[in-house]
Amino acid sequence: MRITYHGHSCFIIEAGKYKIIIDPFLSGNPMAKIKPKDVKVDAVLVTHGHGDHLGDAVDISKRNNALIIAPFELVNYCNEKGATGHPMHIGGSYNFPFGRVKLTIAHHGSTTDTGATGNPCGFVVTMEGKTIYHAGDTGLFSDMKLIGEINRIDAAMLPIGDNFTMGIEDAIKAVEFLRPRIAIPMHYNTFDVIRQDPKHFTDGLKGSQTKGVILGSGEGIEI
Numbered sequence: 001m002r003i004t005y006h007g008h009s010c011f012i013i014e015a016g017k018y019k020i021i022i023d024p025f026l027s028g029n030p031m032a033k034i035k036p037k038d039v040k041v042d043a044v045l046v047t048h049g050h051g052d053h054l055g056d057a058v059d060i061s062k063r064n065n066a067l068i069i070a071p072f073e074l075v076n077y078c079n080e081k082g083a084t085g086h087p088m089h090i091g092g093s094y095n096f097p098f099g100r101v102k103l104t105i106a107h108h109g110s111t112t113d114t115g116a117t118g119n120p121c122g123f124v125v126t127m128e129g130k131t132i133y134h135a136g137d138t139g140l141f142s143d144m145k146l147i148g149e150i151n152r153i154d155a156a157m158l159p160i161g162d163n164f165t166m167g168i169e170d171a172i173k174a175v176e177f178l179r180p181r182i183a184i185p186m187h188y189n190t191f192d193v194i195r196q197d198p199k200h201f202t203d204g205l206k207g208s209q210t211k212g213v214i215l216g217s218g219e220g221i222e223i
């Protein structure tokens with residue numbers, strides 16, 4: 001499995017012949033080096049309706065004829081904009097051709113230009129025998145212990161920016177709960193209020209069983 005970071009909370013995951021994108025905030029993202037039209041994917045996963053996560057999801061879905069996989073209310077919003085969505089909800093999982101997706105809780109909000117779009121989520125995605133956990137935007141919660149117990153997580157993507165989500169200290173605690181093989185920080189340095197030094201996060205993981213991996217925008221890792 002190859003994981004490529006595109007700044008903020010956006011990742012492209014490739015495994016076998018399939019490719020998915022999570023939280024495709026590219027237009028207007030000062031960290032993103034690719035354009036929505038460069039994205040070729042089989043599915044678009046969106047954690048919640050905020051612009052820095054929903055981003056170019058509808059456009060990418062239409063161009064690629066790719067499903068938007070998100071909480072029910074957000075999929076309804078995307079469908080109204082002409083995308084094709086597959087609605088899910090917290091605790092539910094589903095086997096797609098590219099792999100298995102399960103929605104986890106996230107403590108946050110979810111709104112678009114037209115109002116509330118239900119609950120936000122995180123994703124546990126398994127492709128080709130590898131499992132990743134993308135927390136979405138969330139504060140720390142102790143059920144992360146359960147997510148780590150139920151899943152053998154190869155890579156966890158965790159927000160560290162603080163202000164809107166967990167900060168570094170809580171993200172280090174999240175790693176303790178989740179016990180992933182590697183942890184990748186996200187949701188930092190895009191805006192002034194979420195400025196962080198990700199090295200403080202990876203340094204905080206030294207001596208634990210998890211390796212902290214900082215990816216620059218456009219950089220990837222094979223796991």
Ligand code: NI
Pocket residue numbers: 048050053108109137164
């Ligand atoms: Ni948000």
Ligand code: MN
Pocket residue numbers: 050052053137164187
């Ligand atoms: Mn956000």
